[in-house]
Amino acid sequence: MSFWVAACWFALGLGVVLYALTGGPDLGAGVWNLLARGPRQAEQRRALHEAIAPIWEANHVWLIFVIVLMFSAFSRAFAAISIALHIPIALAVFGIVMRGAAFAFHAYGIHSARTRRRWSWVFSLSSILTPILLGNVAGALGTGQIRVEDGLVTSGFFAGWTTPFAWLVGCFTLALFATLAAVYLAAEAEDPALADDFRARALGAEVVAGILAGLVLWRAALEAPDLYAVLMGSGWSWAVQAITADLALVTILLLWVRQPRIARYTCAAQTAAVVIAWGVAMDGHFILPDVSVDSAVSYLPALPAFALVYAGGAAVLFPAFWYLLRVFKSRAHRQE
Amino acid sequence: MIDDLLAARLQMAISLGFHILFAVAGMAMPCLTVLAEWRYYKSRDRIYRELAHRWAKGTAILFAVGAISGTVLSFELGLLWPRFMAQAGPLIGMPFSFEGLAFFLEAIALGIYLYGWDRVSARIHLWSGVVVALSGAASGVLVIAVNSFMNTPRGFMLDDNGDVVAVDLWQAFFTPAFPVQATHMLTAAYASVGFAVLGIHAARLLKDPHDAFHRAALRLVLPLLMLVLPLQLLSGDRAAKHLAVYQPAKLAAAEALWATSAGAPLLIGGIPLDGGQRVVLGVHVPRALSLLAHGSFDARVIGLEDIAPDVRPPVLIPHLAFQLMVGCGTLMLGVAAWAGYLLWRKRALETDRNFLRAAVLASPLGLIAVEAGWTLTEVGRQPWIIQGVMRVRDAVTPMPGLQYSLFASIGLYLLLGSVVAVLLFRQVVSKEPATRSSPTNAAQGAPAE
Numbered sequence: 152m153s154f155w156v157a158a159c160w161f162a163l164g165l166g167v168v169l170y171a172l173t174g175g176p177d178l179g180a181g182v183w184n185l186l187a188r189g190p191r192q193a194e195q196r197r198a199l200h201e202a203i204a205p206i207w208e209a210n211h212v213w214l215i216f217v218i219v220l221m222f223s224a225f226s227r228a229f230a231a232i233s234i235a236l237h238i239p240i241a242l243a244v245f246g247i248v249m250r251g252a253a254f255a256f257h258a259y260g261i262h263s264a265r266t267r268r269r270w271s272w273v274f275s276l277s278s279i280l281t282p283i284l285l286g287n288v289a290g291a292l293g294t295g296q297i298r299v300e301d302g303l304v305t306s307g308f309f310a311g312w313t314t315p316f317a318w319l320v321g322c323f324t325l326a327l328f329a330t331l332a333a334v335y336l337a338a339e340a341e342d343p344a345l346a347d348d349f350r351a352r353a354l355g356a357e358v359v360a361g362i363l364a365g366l367v368l369w370r371a372a373l374e375a376p377d378l379y380a381v382l383m384g385s386g387w388s389w390a391v392q393a394i395t396a397d398l399a400l401v402t403i404l405l406l407w408v409r410q411p412r413i414a415r416y417t418c419a420a421q422t423a424a425v426v427i428a429w430g431v432a433m434d435g436h437f438i439l440p441d442v443s444v445d446s447a448v449s450y451l452p453a454l455p456a457f458a459l460v461y462a463g464g465a466a467v468l469f470p471a472f473w474y475l476l477r478v479f480k481s482r483a484h485r486q487e
Numbered sequence: 488m489i490d491d492l493l494a495a496r497l498q499m500a501i502s503l504g505f506h507i508l509f510a511v512a513g514m515a516m517p518c519l520t521v522l523a524e525w526r527y528y529k530s531r532d533r534i535y536r537e538l539a540h541r542w543a544k545g546t547a548i549l550f551a552v553g554a555i556s557g558t559v560l561s562f563e564l565g566l567l568w569p570r571f572m573a574q575a576g577p578l579i580g581m582p583f584s585f586e587g588l589a590f591f592l593e594a595i596a597l598g599i600y601l602y603g604w605d606r607v608s609a610r611i612h613l614w615s616g617v618v619v620a621l622s623g624a625a626s627g628v629l630v631i632a633v634n635s636f637m638n639t640p641r642g643f644m645l646d647d648n649g650d651v652v653a654v655d656l657w658q659a660f661f662t663p664a665f666p667v668q669a670t671h672m673l674t675a676a677y678a679s680v681g682f683a684v685l686g687i688h689a690a691r692l693l694k695d696p697h698d699a700f701h702r703a704a705l706r707l708v709l710p711l712l713m714l715v716l717p718l719q720l721l722s723g724d725r726a727a728k729h730l731a732v733y734q735p736a737k738l739a740a741a742e743a744l745w746a747t748s749a750g751a752p753l754l755i756g757g758i759p760l761d762g763g764q765r766v767v768l769g770v771h772v773p774r775a776l777s778l779l780a781h782g783s784f785d786a787r788v789i790g791l792e793d794i795a796p797d798v799r800p801p802v803l804i805p806h807l808a809f810q811l812m813v814g815c816g817t818l819m820l821g822v823a824a825w826a827g828y829l830l831w832r833k834r835a836l837e838t839d840r841n842f843l844r845a846a847v848l849a850s851p852l853g854l855i856a857v858e859a860g861w862t863l864t865e866v867g868r869q870p871w872i873i874q875g876v877m878r879v880r881d882a883v884t885p886m887p888g889l890q891y892s893l894f895a896s897i898g899l900y901l902l903l904g905s906v907v908a909v910l911l912f913r914q915v916v917s918k919e920p921a922t923r924s925s926p927t928n929a930a931q932g933a934p935a936e
Contacts, residue, residue, distance in 0.1 A: 205602035208554050208594040212587065218561045219587045222572050223580025230573035233565030237886045244562045245895065248555045252903050255551035256910065259544065302573060308886060450577040450654050457580060464588040468595070475595045478606050 152435060152445055155454040159224040160444050162461050163217060164430050168423045170213035171328070175422065176335050177207045179328030181250070181278020183336065183352060184271060194345050196271070199332070202339055204258055205479045209472060211251070224457050227302055228437035228447035232288075235297045235304045235438070239284050239312045246281035249273055279325060286324025289429065290317035292438050293371075293378035299441040316374035319367045326360035327422050334402070334418040337411035339480065346411060353414070354406050361399060364425075377439045381432045388432065395424040492880055494889035495567045498896050500865070502560055505900045507861055508854060509553030513593075514627045514673070515680035516546040517600075517620035522707055524613055534703045540604075541914070542684075547601050548910055552903060554594065567889075571872050571882035574651055575636075578643055578659040582632035589629060593622035627676060628669045635664035638864065639733050640873050667722070667729040668864075674719040675860065679853025681712045682819055686850020687915050689843040702837045709826050709836075716823040719816065724779070731780035734874065735789040737867035739763070740800045741809035742776055744790045751776040751788035756810060763791045763802035800869045808862040815856035822849045 152160070180199040187195040222229040233240065253274035257267055291297065291311030298306040311317060333353035340346035371379040382388050398421035405414035436443050448454065489497070520542040527535035561583075565572050596618035603612060642658030643651045688704040695701075730738040738744075743759035743766050744751055753776040757769020777786040791799055822845050829836040836842050872879045 205598040208551065209591065209598055211554065211558070212591040212594050215558060215561055215590065216587050218565075219580065219583045222565065222576040223584055224577070226573050226576025226580075229565050229576060230569035233562075233569045233572070234884055234886060237566055237884065240562060241566055241892055244559050244566075245899070248559055248899060248903070251551060251555035251558075252906070255548055256906055259548045259551070259910065304885075449573070449580075450651055453577045453580070453654055453656055456656050457577075457584065460581070460584050460588075464584075464591075468588065468591050471592060471595045475598050478599060478603055 155458055156445060156448055158458040159454050163220050166213055166217040168426050171422050171426050172419050173210035174213055175328040176332035177203050177210050178278045178282045179332030181275045182329040183332060185275035191345055191348055195348055198340055198345060199336055200258060202336060209475055224454055225447040226449035228442050231299045231304055231438060231442055236288050236291055236312055237308055239287050243281055243284035246277045246284060249277035250281055282325045282328050283321035286321035287312050287317045290320030293375045293433060295377050295439045297438050299438060314374045316370040319370050323363040323367050326356055326363050330356040330360050331418055331422055334411055334415045338415045350406050350411055357399060357403055378432050381434050391424060391428045395421055398424060489890045491887060491889040492883050494893040495883050498893045499563060499567055501896055501900060502563055504858055506556040506560055507857060509549050509556055510627055511676035511680050511857055512549040513553045514623045514676040516542060517616060517623050520546060521616040521620050524616060534699055537700060538704055543601055545911060545914060548907060550597060552907055567884055568882045569884050571877060575873060577654060579633045579636055581656045581660050582629045586626045586629035589622040589626040593619055624673060628673060631669045631672045632660055632665050635662045635668045637873050638868060639664040640876055663733055667726050671722040671726050674715050674722055675857050677715045678719050679857045681708050682853040683850050684708050686847045689846035692837055693843050696838045705837055712823050713827050716820050727779050736794045736800050739789060739791045740802045740805040740867050741863055743802055743806040744788060745792055747790040747793045749787045750774040750785050753779060759802045759806050798870060800867050805863050805867040808859040812856045812859035815852040819849055819852050822846060
């Protein structure tokens with residue numbers, strides 16, 4: 152892998168990580184919208200809506216960024232994935248649309264309570280459906296069942312994503328996002344009782360995520376042997392998994408001692424570690440085993456330009472994004 | 488039954504036709520909102536603050552739906568046209584990358600603008616609005632750069648395998664059609680949204696001619712329209728001259744011109760039959776097409792007979808779309824000129840019921856013209872997805888059963904479109920001041936249950 156290929160691959164990975172850390176919890180919040188219970192049910196829903204409203208569109212752009220960089224730099228992989236995984240991707244897109252629309256209609260609309268409740272329901276369901284499908288797509292790429300010859304997909308339209316492994320990866324993704332959402336919400340809640348609600352939910356979701364992680368590994372051994380071999384076969388992969396597990400434990404500990412504001416960093420790091428572990432386990436491939444990162448490059452001499460444009464863009468966008476978060480998420484600003 | 492290619496084309500057409508309405512709103516509404524806010528700071532007249540709030544709230548809904556329908560499109564490029572993307576990905580990647588960056592900046596600035604009225608200073612707030620308006624316009628222009636590439640591809644060669652080689656990213660970015668299409672689309676965005684807004688406020692003024700709020704809105708929108716419409720006319724003229732050189736088949740289809748001729752007539756109205764060989768019910772203006780296309784009464788204009796049959800575009804749809812676009816544009820220009828006349832004679836146009844009625848009737852014309860113009864540029868390029876390089880049928884996905892996703896898309900867009908329409912309608916007729924029902928307050932005010 153040449154330097155510029157690696158640079159674009161890295162930028163793509165960074166985009167996926169940032170989407171998981173920002174857009175992910177926006178999706179995961181759908182779980183808590185659905186499961187809002189107890190005496191502070193209305194407050195829980197209000198808190199998560201307020202947390203999402205000013206930032207979800209910006210968070211969501213990370214996904215667009217991933218798509219655009221993917222088809223700019225690695226258009227062969229983009230085309231093959233779009234063909235082989237047409238069905239789950241189309242369903243995920245459906246989920247993204249319904250979720251965004253339901254949120255906007257719910258937040259901005261002048262509706263009757265009944266209509267608002269309906270949109271709230273659509274928002275929850277599509278927020279849950281979308282990460283499952285996105286995770287499913289990610290999982291399917293590692294199964295080795297999607298075969299590509301000369302840029303043509305030869306394994307049909309049902310390979311990979313129909314395996315239990317891919318669906319477990321989807322559920323694991325949802326659990327991670329839901330954990331992250333609950334931790335962020337616990338950290339942002341100003342009412343201690345509300346913070347406690349989300350803290351309890353975060354702990355529960357973290358445990359579910361841990362169980363699902365185990366199940367994913369078990370099915371990987373059966374249905375994604377190449378991926379499993381890399382995950383289990385080298386020192387670094389053990390190290391990454393150990394770090395992930397440690398971060399999960401530290402997150403649980405911090406939540407236990409009521410430090411959600413610190414826990415959000417460990418939980419974010421944990422999510423990032425999972426994404427990175429997956430990326431490295433793909434062993435330099437977009438689709439195992441046929442589409443390597445190198446073979447997916449559409450036009451090698453164009454890559455430096457893309458890498459530089461995105462680096463330049465990052466120099467503008469990161470400060471702007473940071474400012475957005477500071478305005479809406481820092482406690483000093485919130486209390487004004 | 489609909490075959491897969493037709494289903495894919497229709498799905499793309501519906502997705503784009505839906506998105507384009509929200510895209511133009513995302514380009515033009517922030518501009519109006521910022522103007523209103525700026526007027527408020529200048530005049531301290533609270534009506535303008537109220538206006539900025541109201542418009543911002545409308546923008547919020549439109550932008551959200553535009554953002555998600557745009558996301559759908561970025562996926563659909565792959566889901567429907569993977570072979571196009573495999574080949575052209577790097578070539579259209581640069582404008583799309585800049586578009587992504589501009590859109591990101593827009594989303595960030597919009598978050599601050601919509602929810603930050605009380606959290607940031609007035610100066611930062613106004614500037615965040617300026618960033619929204621500028622980056623919104625930029626992302627529209629950048630998407631047009633991609634479409635321009637499809638119309639006048641440059642900056643690459645194909646090797647024997649059909650792979651793209653010798654790529655010049657900047658040539659592929661700045662293709663000949665780009666400046667022409669970009670100015671035409673940009674002015675179209677301001678004109679169409681401006682007319683829609685004008686019509687809404689005019690309708691309210693017909694009910695209550697002394698409502699200061701709607702009078703202020705009218706006074707703010709009209710100068711913009713009177714500035715933009717003449718520019719729109721000029722850019723349209725340039726677009727026609729550009730087509731005559733770079734896409735003669737599209738111009739011939741738009742004009743239903745069969746015979747290549749010097750001193751070609753301009754067809755107004757009319758229904759082309761037999762692929763453009765005959766026209767019924769039309770009026771021919773002698774030599775006017777030659778003048779329009781090449782600036783001379785005797786210039787030779789290429790007709791459809793000289794386009795090889797297998798790459799000849801359909802004629803009926805482009806011609807009707809062209810007529811519709813030009814017709815709408817002409818009527819809009821008339822309304823803008825009327826407003827200019829009233830202002831010049833210092834008449835009170837807010838109480839001129841005839842003018843207000845005309846403004847109401849004209850309110851959808853711009854958006855219709857946008858749809859028609861886009862239909863012309865897309866259908867007029869057929870059978871090509873990249874003019875002269877790749878055919879649409881060679882770009883489509885091998886995925887079978889595309890009619891189901893087409894039906895799902897139709898249902899989805901009907902649902903979204905009707906909900907947006909209801910929301911906007913309720914907001915327009917709402918008497919309650921927007922300052923008390925800004926998005927933040929709405930979210931806080933009434934939780935789901």
